[in-house]
Amino acid sequence: MEGGESGNRGWKGGPDLRLEVGSQGIDRGIAMSDFAFAGKTFVVRLDNGVxxxxIYAAEGNRLQYAEIDGASESASGTVDLHVAEVSPKVYLLGWNEVTGTAVTHVMNFHDRTVTGFWSFDQDGGRTGEVHSGTFEELD
Structure with missing residues (x-):
């Protein structure tokens, strides 16, 4: 499959189309460590109270997360990230949690907003939710 073994594809807009692929940092354009979230810690507040x-790794390829308030309070983990910069300082991030939950979200560093989608097993099938919110960087 073109773009690497993982099959995850991303794009960077503009006249010179670029591709960033998967959590290994394979890219044609920018290094994952150049992503605005790389090496930083954020609090994310979603519209459902979560x-x-x-905490993002310095290379931008891993995330350590902890739900500190909300329905699954105390849920936490460390995951590999799949990332694409879809426009300047707007990032699509995706990962799979050990529970089987698949998460994708868009971080917009222009207005510090996040839009997320996650899907999970429920009642013998799969369901999903879309939520929006804000994020702030911690020192």
Missing amino acids: VLHN
Whole structure:
């Protein structure tokens, strides 16, 4: 499959189309460590009351998350990230949690907003939710 073994594809807009692929940092354009979230810690507040504490690896390829308020309070983990910069300082991030939950979210560093989608097993099938919120960087 073009773009690497993982099959995850991303794009960077503009006249010179670029591709960033998977959590291994394979890219044609920018290094994952150049992503605005790389090496930083954020609090994310979602419209459903969930509050997350997210720590991103310096390379931008891993996330350590902890739900500090909300329905699954105390849920936490460390995951590999699949990332694409879809426009300047707007990032699509995706990962799979050990529980089987698949998460994708868009971080917009222009207005510090996040839009997320996650899907999970429920009642013998799969369901999903879309939520929006804000994020702030911690020192």
